[in-house]
Amino acid sequence: MKTLAVLGSTGSIGTQTLDIVRKYPDKLKVKLLAASKLSPLLKKQIEEFKPKYVYTAKKDSLEYEGITYFYGDExxxxxxxxEIDLFINGIAGIAGIKPTYYLLEKNKNLVTANKEAIICLGEILKDKYRFIFPIDSEHSAVYQCLLTGRKEDVSRIILTASGGPFRNKPIEEFESITVEEALKHPKWKMGKKVTIDSATLMNKGxxxxxxxxLFNISYENIDVVIHPDSLVHGLVEFKDGTVTANISYPDMRIPISYAISYPERWEIGxxxxxLWEIGKLEFFKPDYNKFPLLKIAKEVGKKGSFYPIVLTVADELAVNEFLExxxxxxxxxxxxxxxxxxxNFKDPHSLEDVISIIEETKHIFKNITMET
Ligand SMILES: NC(=O)c1ccc[n+]([C@@H]2O[C@H](COP(=O)([O-])OP(=O)(O)OC[C@H]3O[C@@H](n4cnc5c(N)ncnc54)[C@H](OP(=O)(O)O)[C@@H]3O)[C@@H](O)[C@H]2O)c1
Known part of the structure; x- marks a missing residue:
């Protein structure tokens, strides 16, 4: 029996994780549920999964006997x-940074979809990233492809992108894209922030x-290819020219369950x-003109230091402004x-430095939006 903490249990990743728990009640037990607030859905989950612990970001009055309740930063x-076997982080956006930091600091087994935290803590915690099992589908794919060879023989990793809903839209029409249109992802059903990031291709950046x-690989050796079918999730190329690919229908329960059941694989429905129904697989070069954020993200990544943190925060704030x-x-x-x-900040060396860069970036963002 593995015990699980599901952080962000009410979101897209969280609810799909709980679907897997429902299928394997003899193998998995939820010990902690965490969300931003005590919503009706969280209450329903508490009643169904009867966790020992509950966390919410905002303090609330929790009236369940036998449950220890935690809230806020403390x-x-x-x-x-x-003492929980696996912590699954499905919290959206920069709110996932602090839990990621504390869990890695305590060497806990962390299964995470929260890319924002991996990026913002990358400069200060990368030595601890061996404790992370990724569930972003592309990174899970690369993780699995890497198991087919030796790390020192890897020449390139390739991440696929569906291209989002606007792959074929003429650039002249981008100005009039509505929130509703941008939230219609052709292949994946996800939370709002990551769906907008998929439409701008920032998600791929x-x-x-x-x-x-995560994989300690240089930017020169990471490629992005547009693959609208979303069947190939990630590829690893080795020195001899062999490429290993990870293929499945797009279904987040696959990378989530793999991270939970590893090294086993479970039937999850x-x-x-x-293959003959699929017939062919298509791949295209990304269009940086239409999707400048993909290029910006690569450049920012190469600069390192505080830049990836600023990029992550500025994007999250801009996406919120668009959604509103x-x-x-x-x-x-x-x-x-x-x-x-x-x-322009100093190199981050601690969680406090990262938080201060985040706060300063919010301030800069506010000033810019007030000017315009
Ligand atoms: N969805 C996918 O298929 C997918 C695929 C790959 C990667 N990811 C990544 O996974 C992460 C989650 O995405 P999602 O689509 O699942 O997001 P989502 O559907 O918006 O869910 C977000 C979850 O985070 C919780 N939350 C927000 N702020 C919190 C806080 N301060 N403390 C605790 N919980 C908090 C929310 O709780 P409330 O409901 O109470 O607000 C909710 O449970 C993102 O980093 C995303 O990029 C998602």
Whole structure:
């Protein structure tokens, strides 16, 4: 029996994780559920999974007997002391940074989808990244492909991108893209922030930086290819020219369950691939003109230091502004670039440094949006 902590249990990653627990009640037990607030969904999950511990970011009055309740920043430190086999981090965005930090600091087994934390803590915690099992589908794919050879024989890793809903849209029409259109991802059903990032291709840019830190591979050896079918999730090329690919229908339960069951693989009700029904696989070069954030992210990654943190925060704020209808789709990369231009900080060495860069970036972002 493996015990699990599900952070972000009410979100897309969290609910899919709980689906796997429902299938394997004899193998998995949820000990902790965590979300931002005590929503009706979290209450339902507490009643169904009867965890020993519950965490919410905002303090609430929790009225369940036999449950220890944690909240706020202090609560995050406390939950990272709990004896739980696997901590699954499905918290969205920069809110996932502190739990990631505390859990890695305590050498806990961390299964994470939260790329923002991996990126923002990359400069200060990369030595601890061996404790991380990725569930971002592309990184899970690369992780699995890497198992087919020796690390020293790897020449390149390739991340695939669906291209999002606007792959074939003429650039002249980008200005009028609505929130509703941007939230319609052709292949994946995900939370709002990551869905908008997929539409701008920033998600792939963030994933390149995530891959750099997770697999300790230089940016020159990380490629992105557009693959609208979303069947090949990631590839690893070895020195002799052999390429190993990870293929499955797009279903986040596959990388989530693999991270939980590793080294076993469990039947989870996913559709199995039928190659003659698929017929062919298509791949294209990314269009950096239409999707400048992918290029910006790669450049920022190469610069390292505080830049990836600024990029992550500026993007999250710009996406929120877009979702709230305050800016246009095409303003997202413009704002991100302007914030990057105005940022200049010392190299981060600690969590406090990272938090201070985040706060300063928020300040710069606010000033820029007030000016415009
Ligand atoms: N969804 C996918 O298929 C997918 C695929 C690859 C990678 N990812 C990555 O996985 C992460 C989660 O994405 P998602 O799509 O699952 O997001 P989501 O559906 O928006 O869910 C976010 C979860 O985070 C919780 N949360 C937000 N702030 C929190 C805080 N301060 N403390 C504790 N919990 C907090 C939310 O709780 P409330 O409900 O209470 O607000 C919710 O449970 C992101 O980093 C994303 O890039 C997602």
């Amino acid at each position: 609560g995050l430190k406390e939950i990272s002391d709990l 963030l994933e390149v930086i995530e891959a750099h830190y 996913a559709n199995h691939i039928c 209808g305050h800016i246009k789709f095409t303003d997202i990369p413009v704002l991100v670039e302007r914030v990057l231009e105005k940022s």
